[in-house]
Amino acid sequence: MKFYQFDVITDKPEMVVVRCRPLNDREKALNCKMVVSVDTSRCQCFIQKPGTTEEPPKQFTFDGTYFISHHTEEMYNEIAYPLVEGVTEGYNGTIFAYGQTGSGKSFTMQGVVDPPSQKGVIPRAFDHVFETIQCAENAKFLVRASYLEIYREEIRDLLGRDTKQKLELKEHPERGIYVRDLSMHTVHSVGECERVMELGWKNRSVGYTLMNKDSSRSHSIFTIYLEIFNTGTCCSYPAHCL
Numbered sequence: 564m565k566f567y568q569f570d571v572i573t574d575k576p577e578m579v580v581v582r583c584r585p586l587n588d589r590e591k592a593l594n595c596k597m598v599v600s601v602d603t604s605r606c607q608c609f610i611q612k613p614g615t616t617e618e619p620p621k622q623f624t625f626d627g628t629y630f631i632s633h634h635t636e637e638m639y640n641e642i643a644y645p646l647v648e649g650v651t652e653g654y655n656g657t658i659f660a661y662g663q664t665g666s667g668k669s670f671t672m673q674g675v676v677d678p679p680s681q682k683g684v685i686p687r688a689f690d691h692v693f694e695t696i697q698c699a700e701n702a703k704f705l706v707r708a709s710y711l712e713i714y715r716e717e718i719r720d721l722l723g724r725d726t727k728q729k730l731e732l733k734e735h736p737e738r739g740i741y742v743r744d745l746s747m748h749t750v751h752s753v754g755e756c757e758r759v760m761e762l763g764w765k766n767r768s769v770g771y772t773l774m775n776k777d778s779s780r781s782h783s784i785f786t787i788y789l790e791i792f793n794t795g796t797c798c799s800y801p802a803h804c805l
């Protein structure tokens with residue numbers, strides 16, 4: 564699975580890191596062998612062609628490499644933390660996970676409750692944003708969230724009244740590209756954020772693939788919109804997590 568971090572000021576990718584998951588039970592039962600290894604100090608990833616020892620492994624270099632022993636906590640602190648911190652200071656940011664079905668995108672972004680070190684990037688971002696809000700002085704915050712899904716080229720609102728309704732992608736001369744009628748939900752706490760995320764998560768198009776029995780079969784975008792009001796000025800900036 565690969566993990567991009569975008570800085571929306573330049574619209575250029577800033578960092579690309581790779582995360583390798585352990586073999587799952589199905590792969591172990593099939594007696595599959597790990598063909599990926601990493602050198603974290605050099606941020607390099609190696610893929611050995613199965614059954615060949617004389618052929619050198621294919622080598623790839625990233626901005627960071629995370630192997631099976633690494634937990635989401637480390638990834639968040641090293642990669643996502645600076646981006647979310649930037650969001651609380653007024654910059655836009657996007658975290659984008661992509662990879663083959665079953666490679667661990669949902670595991671990384673949504674995460675699991677146990678162990679706590681594998682809590683996902685999105686709930687970690689909630690904690691981070693609300694910790695910042697609690698510590699802020701002379702400022703009021705408005706936090707809203709939206710959650711959409713792109714499935715078979717169609718956009719649906721995972722938090723909308725009718726989650727089956729197809730939404731349209733539009734372009735505004737000032738606001739840029741947006742999804743018309745996408746619902747926004749004001750959230751006041753980490754708990755409310757989690758409830759919104761879980762509600763949308765349940766509404767996703769879940770299918771079944773040979774690689775992943777809980778495959779999401781879709782792309783989804785969770786967005787946190789943060790507005791800060793202080794000393795008569797107002798600025799608004801979104802953080803995107805896919």
Ligand SMILES: Nc1ncnc2c1ncn2[C@@H]1O[C@H](COP(=O)(O)OP(=O)(O)OP(=O)(O)O)[C@@H](O)[C@H]1O
Pocket residue numbers: 583584585587631662663664665666667668669670671772775777778779780781
């Ligand atoms: N780093 C990891 N450590 C342990 N288990 C993992 C890890 N990454 C993924 N898994 C497990 O692998 C399985 C597939 O992961 P996940 O559902 O996150 O894949 P995905 O990329 O979101 O798939 P899809 O695109 O099909 O929705 C899950 O059972 C998940 O718990």
